[in-house]
Amino acid sequence: MVAISVSACDLWPKELGSLAESITQQVSGDTTAWLLGGDVVVINVAGSPSYRILQSELEALATGIAEQAIEYSTAPLESIAITFYEGEVSENSEKMREFIFLVMEKRPVLQPYLDLDAMGPLTADEIEVAIYRLDEAYDQLGKSLTGEYRKCVLAEAEKRAHDAGDPETLDPGSVEFLAAEPWYVLDGFSKRIFLAQAIMSKALFICTGT
Numbered sequence: 001m002v003a004i005s006v007s008a009c010d011l012w013p014k015e016l017g018s019l020a021e022s023i024t025q026q027v028s029g030d031t032t033a034w035l036l037g038g039d040v041v042v043i044n045v046a047g048s049p050s051y052r053i054l055q056s057e058l059e060a061l062a063t064g065i066a067e068q069a070i071e072y073s074t075a076p077l078e079s080i081a082i083t084f085y086e087g088e089v090s091e092n093s094e095k096m097r098e099f100i101f102l103v104m105e106k107r108p109v110l111q112p113y114l115d116l117d118a119m120g121p122l123t124a125d126e127i128e129v130a131i132y133r134l135d136e137a138y139d140q141l142g143k144s145l146t147g148e149y150r151k152c153v154l155a156e157a158e159k160r161a162h163d164a165g166d167p168e169t170l171d172p173g174s175v176e177f178l179a180a181e182p183w184y185v186l187d188g189f190s191k192r193i194f195l196a197q198a199i200m201s202k203a204l205f206i207c208t209g210t
Contacts (some may be wrong), residue, residue: 012201013179013194016041023065028044029084033069037108037197039078039133041069042190046085051097058084059110059194062099066108074119077103077131079111081190091168093117096187117191119168122161122196130196131157134204149207157196164199167191177201 016033020043024031029048035041043065045051050061066080079102086095101108118126131145131154138145145153164170168191172183178198186194 012177013182013197014070014192015182019043019069022068022072025116026065027061032089032182032185034076035189036183036194037078037130037133037200038137039081040193040197041073041077043069043082043184044085044089044185044187044190045083046089047087048084051084051086053132055097058097059099063101063108063110066099066101066103070103070106076106079103079193080108081193083187083190089187091188098189100186100189118192119151120166121164122167122192122199124158126192126196127154127157127161127199129141130131130200134200153200157199159201160199161196164195167195170195171177175199175202 016035019041020031021034023033023043023045026044027045027048027050029050030046031042031043033041049196050058053061062082062084063083069080070077079100081100083089083096083098100111102111110135127163131150132177135145160175164175168188172178172180175195175198178195180190183191183194
């Protein structure tokens with residue numbers, strides 16, 4: 001029952017309307033904000049004049065937004081992805097500027113070396129990151145994801161990642177726990193995070209019933 005509670009409640013995507021509205025007031029752009037998997041915040045800012053400011057200035061702005069997201073969240077966050085688009089949200093990498101932060105001791109730490117251009121099915125490393133976040137969720141409940149149950153979740157997640165294929169060509173309706181509404185406004189990197197959480201949630205349900 002614990003596993004079902006974690007997967008159904010904590011891993012389901014949640015729109016952060018109040019946070020998005022606050023950011024929009026700061027940057028004068030069309031902002032959306034989503035909480036994925038209970039500990040990942042994805043923020044997209046479209047059509048903001050801030051897109052054209054200097055890199056150092058935009059980095060400082062993104063850091064401030066990440067700090068605001070941490071303060072807004074009622075639960076510990078793992079990471080925050082913030083993307084500024086020149087115009088509307090699109091997959092054109094030449095018209096977006098993205099910042100990925102890991103949250104360490106309630107502070108956003110910018111990550112300059114993540115593979116933002118990954119293609120194809122989710123990799124073993126991406127699945128490992130997702131199950132690591134699941135481990136943390138269990139730790140907070142004073143439990144652990146170990147033994148045959150953990151092996152089952154990992155194997156099921158890897159199989160479903162392979163079956164799903166490249167997130168860029170994926171029909172979100174074909175994957176349980178994957179909400180279609182925000183899917184089409186996410187960039188490629190965020191889709192991969194989103195898909196990994198959905199796959200992990202489904203794997204939890206399957207392995208709980210075995």
